[in-house]
Amino acid sequence: MFSNRIAFSNPRPIDQDIQQPSIQPVPSKRTRRSWADNLLSAINQVACYDSPIPLMDHLSQIVLEVPDYNAIFDLKFLDKLCQMQSNISKPLSRFDAFTPYRNIWSVANMFACISPNLRVNCTQLDESDIKIVRKTIDNCWKYRTSIFECRNEKCQGQCSTCRELPEECSSQIIYDLFYRLLPKNREDSPFLVNTFLPVFTLTGYITQNIPVDVILYDSLETSIIDYSKRSDFELKGLLMDVKRDRLLAAALRDSVLALLAAGLVMIVVAVHSTSLLYAFVVILLLALSVVGALGVYSLFTDEFPLLNLVTFVLLIAIGSDDAFLLKSNFPNHLNEDTFHSFLTHTSFTMFLTCFSTVVPFFINITSNVIVFRCFGLFAGVTVIFNYFMVVSFLPAFLLIQHRHLDCFTGVQFPFRSVFSQLLYVLLPHVLVQGRYLLMALLSVVAIGGAAITYQGLHLPEYNPLQLFTSDNLHEWYDNNAEKNFEFVSAKIALPLTSRLVWGVEPIYSLSTFRANATSLLRSNPFFSLKTARDVNQIARSLEKARQLPFVNHQPKFWPERFLDWSHHYPCAKGYSNIYSTHRFLSFRFLCCNMSNPLFSDSYLDFCLRNSTSFLPTSYNDTPIFDNTTFAFVGYTAMLPTTLKYNHRFSKLSKSFKMLEMTKPENGWWAPEWWLMSTWFDLLSSIVQDCLSSVVGSLVFVAIFAFIQLKFQAFAAVVTIACVIFTSSAIVTLLGWVLGVLEAVILVLVVGLSFDYTLHYGAALPEHGCAEHRIREATSKGVGPVTLASFTSFLAGASMLPALTHAFYQVGVFLVVISITSWTFSTFFYLPMLSLTLPRQCGICPYCEKTNLMHLSPRR
Numbered sequence: 095m096f097s098n099r100i101a102f103s104n105p106r107p108i109d110q111d112i113q114q115p116s117i118q119p120v121p122s123k124r125t126r127r128s129w130a131d132n133l134l135s136a137i138n139q140v141a142c143y144d145s146p147i148p149l150m151d152h153l154s155q156i157v158l159e160v161p162d163y164n165a166i167f168d169l170k171f172l173d174k175l176c177q178m179q180s181n182i183s184k185p186l187s188r189f190d191a192f193t194p195y196r197n198i199w200s201v202a203n204m205f206a207c208i209s210p211n212l213r214v215n216c217t218q219l220d221e222s223d224i225k226i227v228r229k230t231i232d233n234c235w236k237y238r239t240s241i242f243e244c245r246n247e248k249c250q251g252q253c254s255t256c257r258e259l260p261e262e263c264s265s266q267i268i269y270d271l272f273y274r275l276l277p278k279n280r281e282d283s284p285f286l287v288n289t290f291l292p293v294f295t296l297t298g299y300i301t302q303n304i305p306v307d308v309i310l311y312d313s314l315e316t317s318i319i320d321y322s323k324r325s326d327f328e329l330k331g332l333l334m335d336v337k338r339d340r341l342l343a344a345a346l347r348d349s350v351l352a353l354l355a356a357g358l359v360m361i362v363v364a365v366h367s368t369s370l371l372y373a374f375v376v377i378l379l380l381a382l383s384v385v386g387a388l389g390v391y392s393l394f395t396d397e398f399p400l401l402n403l404v405t406f407v408l409l410i411a412i413g414s415d416d417a418f419l420l421k422s423n424f425p426n427h428l429n430e431d432t433f434h435s436f437l438t439h440t441s442f443t444m445f446l447t448c449f450s451t452v453v454p455f456f457i458n459i460t461s462n463v464i465v466f467r468c469f470g471l472f473a474g475v476t477v478i479f480n481y482f483m484v485v486s487f488l489p490a491f492l493l494i495q496h497r498h499l500d501c502f503t504g505v506q507f508p509f510r511s512v513f514s515q516l517l518y519v520l521l522p523h524v525l526v527q528g529r530y531l532l533m534a535l536l537s538v539v540a541i542g543g544a545a546i547t548y549q550g551l552h553l554p555e556y557n558p559l560q561l562f563t564s565d566n567l568h569e570w571y572d573n574n575a576e577k578n579f580e581f582v583s584a585k586i587a588l589p590l591t592s593r594l595v596w597g598v599e600p601i602y603s604l605s606t607f608r609a610n611a612t613s614l615l616r617s618n619p620f621f622s623l624k625t626a627r628d629v630n631q632i633a634r635s636l637e638k639a640r641q642l643p644f645v646n647h648q649p650k651f652w653p654e655r656f657l658d659w660s661h662h663y664p665c666a667k668g669y670s671n672i673y674s675t676h677r678f679l680s681f682r683f684l685c686c687n688m689s690n691p692l693f694s695d696s697y698l699d700f701c702l703r704n705s706t707s708f709l710p711t712s713y714n715d716t717p718i719f720d721n722t723t724f725a726f727v728g729y730t731a732m733l734p735t736t737l738k739y740n741h742r743f744s745k746l747s748k749s750f751k752m753l754e755m756t757k758p759e760n761g762w763w764a765p766e767w768w769l770m771s772t773w774f775d776l777l778s779s780i781v782q783d784c785l786s787s788v789v790g791s792l793v794f795v796a797i798f799a800f801i802q803l804k805f806q807a808f809a810a811v812v813t814i815a816c817v818i819f820t821s822s823a824i825v826t827l828l829g830w831v832l833g834v835l836e837a838v839i840l841v842l843v844v845g846l847s848f849d850y851t852l853h854y855g856a857a858l859p860e861h862g863c864a865e866h867r868i869r870e871a872t873s874k875g876v877g878p879v880t881l882a883s884f885t886s887f888l889a890g891a892s893m894l895p896a897l898t899h900a901f902y903q904v905g906v907f908l909v910v911i912s913i914t915s916w917t918f919s920t921f922f923y924l925p926m927l928s929l930t931l932p933r934q935c936g937i938c939p940y941c942e943k944t945n946l947m948h949l950s951p952r953r
Contacts, residue, residue: 141197141215142207144266150274151585152298153195154311156289156318157331157571163280166201166287167228169221174325175289176202176216181321185314186293192304195292201275207267231271234263235280238272242580245269277578286330286578295335308339315567331571337561341898344562345400348893348901352406355892356380359414359885366881367421375491376417379483380409386483387476395607398472399465401835404904405473408842409480411889411908412451415849415882416444416484422878424492433493441485443856446798448481450852451845454791458838461787462779464609469838471607521920522872526865529925536922540816543823550826553743553777554833560899564829569899576741587738590770592753594639596632596761597621597718597728617720617727621760623702625695626688632729633657635758644735644752651731652715656705663687663701699726732766739770743777750774776834784837788818791844799848802855809930810851813923817847821907821914828906835900839907846886846911850879850919858927867931868924879916886912 158175160166179186179198190196197203202216208230209223234241237259243249244256244264256264275288293314299306311334322329356377364373384406391398423440425432455477458470525532554560557572564573576582599618605611623629633653640647650658665685685692686701702717703726711717714732719725733756737749757763765771795814799807821843830836857875859867886908893905 141199141203142267146266147195147199147270149294149298150199150270150290151581152294154291154293154295154314155331155333155571155575156291156329157575158287158289158322159284159328159330160287162283162285165285166276167224169219169224172202172205172216172219172224174327175200176219177325178289178318178321182314182317185310185317186291188310188313189293189306192299192306193293197292199270199275199290201271201287201289204267204271204275208265208271230262230268233260234268234272237263241269241272272580274579274581278580282578284328288579295333296339297335308336311336329567331574332567333571333575334568337568341400341561344897345403345900348896348898349403349406351892351896351901352410355407355410355889358888358892359410362881362885362888363414363417363421366418369495372417372421372491372495375488376414379487380413380480383409383413383476383480383483386479387472390475390479391472394471395468395605397468397608399468400898401465401469401838401900402472404900405469405476407889407893407901407904407908408473409476411886411912412477412846412849413480413484414885414889415447415878416481417488418878418881418885419444419853420484420488420492422881424496428493428496433489437489439856440489443802443852444481444485446802447849447852448477450791450795450798450848451842452477453794454787454841454845457787457790458783458841459606461783463776463783463834464607465834466779466783466838468607521876522869525872525921525924526868526928529928532921533925536816536918540819540918543816543819543821546823547819547826551822551830551832553780554831555742558741558773560833562897562899563902566897587740588767588770590735590737590739590749590753591766592639592733592735592756592763593766594636594731594733594756594758594761594763595728596730596758598730600762621728623726623729624698626693626698629653629656629688629698629702631759635761636731639733639756639758642735642752642755644737645733645756646736647734652709652711652717653729655709656702657688659705659709660686660688660701663690665690665692702726741773743774743781746774746777780832780834780837784832784840787841788844791841795844795848799852799855802852806855806858806927806930809923809926810848810855812926813851813918814844814847816922817911817914817918818843820918821847821910824910824914825906830903835903839903842907843911847915847918850883850915851923853879853882854919854924865928868927871927872920872924876920879919883912883916 160171165171178200197215200216202219205223205227206213206216206219208227209219210226211223213219213223240255240259241263244253244259249255262268274290277286291314294302296306296308296311315332315334318332319329321327360373360377363376364370367373420440423436425436452474455470455474458466459474461467461470556574556576557569560569560572562569564570576586597618599613599616601615602613603609603611604613623632633651633656636651636654639645640651663686665687684697684700685694686697686704687693688698706717716730717726718728718730720727735753737752740746740749753763753765792811792814796807796811799810822840825836825840832840854871854875858871890905890908890910890912893901893908896902896905
């Protein structure tokens, strides 16, 4: 922040002998309202105005939904809208000390101002006013575009377009009605209506250095919601800029839902294992995994982004898979050989599933986004801790339980036999007999999913960083306001500028996980302005930048003006007498005219400094000096452009490519507003990191698949690709855009879609004909796979009531990935094995036992 108040190291006290103005005490309480107060109160009741309201775009707003355009002319609706002022007056009055405005600008007040019957405000509206106002608005709507053109920056009311407007359509009220309150399309149904409150948004106050408590906005929002319910208003959106201040409390509230997910998973584990103690131990290991991961994570950084909280939900969904695998494969006839075989098989399978999930997490550490790195570190370490605990502790517990602690045993699930009949007997028969039909149908689904993902999945266009679910009033405004109201796009279209810097080294990050660990601000030792050539080089760079078509900046910068000043500098041989405080000082004359033979590069430093006494400099056009030694170290200039900021990455990337053309030789450039470059870099990283993470994860998964499944890995990779396409298509149809959170989540599709396929592949017998090997793999693997899918579904479903965007999206993702992974691994991968498994040489051991697969329950 720039200020003329400087924190000196030697603070000087105020002299005590100076004269001070006398201060009269002001009464703390007025006993009578003055005539000025009464006049001001009367003026505040008038909502009409002729000139633009300063900073109107930055006022808090309410968006209501009505059936159609005709509904806004209903007198009952207007009366209720008018009464909002008095019904929310108490929370509004708490902002009186911060805001000069007192009226709510709604269509009701606008109609009162448009009416020729001289209405003071909307409380005086009647049917005759509405008829006149509607006729006026219907007539002016034809000139809507001309009204906007007449008041834009280029025209400012002086164009021929303005003279062609009817007089009734040329007022500021009509302009604001069309520009700010009514949507772009009159034919919309339902129809949106915007309303401006006499209260700035929280950001609006902060930018004016006015501290405002967020609690005031909470009270105001509650009053608005209550009145909307009483008046049967369809409240759609709010703008107060308080989302970030409410995020932490909402995230902590949603993290409690993870306990619900853990409880549901515990019930499923207890039912499957018929042991409540086993279910409790599984949940305990998950909790210990988180604690251990936090200890390791704290060694790298003390920053804990809120995104890390979703790791708890992911761990519940992922960690329960291994519990089902261990319990399902635990030998019925326990001895040293069977236990060794069981442990060897399950530990290796769990190793592959664990590290296929960990790889996408750790790939995120290479991201340019520090939140991605922290999330990848914490989630990856958590999964590794869980693997080592499960593979070491759970088998030992199962062994002890089998011998000594057979708790909660003998209680059977009522429909267990029915599910066993369906999963273990009927399902293998369906997969074998209908394999070609199933493969064809799911192939069509996957191809369609790829097309939908390619066409529909895109970066955010309107809401750069969504924090709450889409049905949140504040998020609804951010997602939809720009699409419906004209003023929003102009509000965010801030001018893009280029800050050119010479002589200062850029600041670099010194830590992978700590955002504040950066290099010190250093001057560039390789830059200097010691010769005329150096000055001419900077001047040419600035002149070239000024002449760019998207810049076209006519005024010259200081290095260019220095050259002109130097050219007219008079030079002569001799000495110059300069009067100091008490005596005359004689100096040898220094020539600053660089075209004069008397000039020497040794004079340049003095000439550059001396020129600042004659050539004005400013923050946007100034040399840079060392604050300690006063050495001349560099130069900086701010280059204005005609480019405008936009949330859409396609437009923003074009603007930044053009801004890159301003990069100076031996220097660097940056946008003046750091949030713009941060958002652009974030979007660029999302695209690059998401693609590289998915490809890298797919390569690692393919390697793991080949290790376990050998030549059946091709079928597994094809299945994983189908799961990725289908899952991405489903979330795209659900309205997902490729934001920060979605990019992290979609990377996990590869690892999570591989788990179920690997379980089936691990259950595949080494010998036998293709048909019987598929049947046997289905019978052995369908139980753990189905239970793992079901618990992931439950963990995701328990997150759907979440308020925050992160927890809700994770819940949706778990529901979608559990269904698609189970469907494709069961109904696509297993049938596909009939085409990829080698033909049996010799007699099939399963065919010797039976010639036909009969439908009977397992004994």
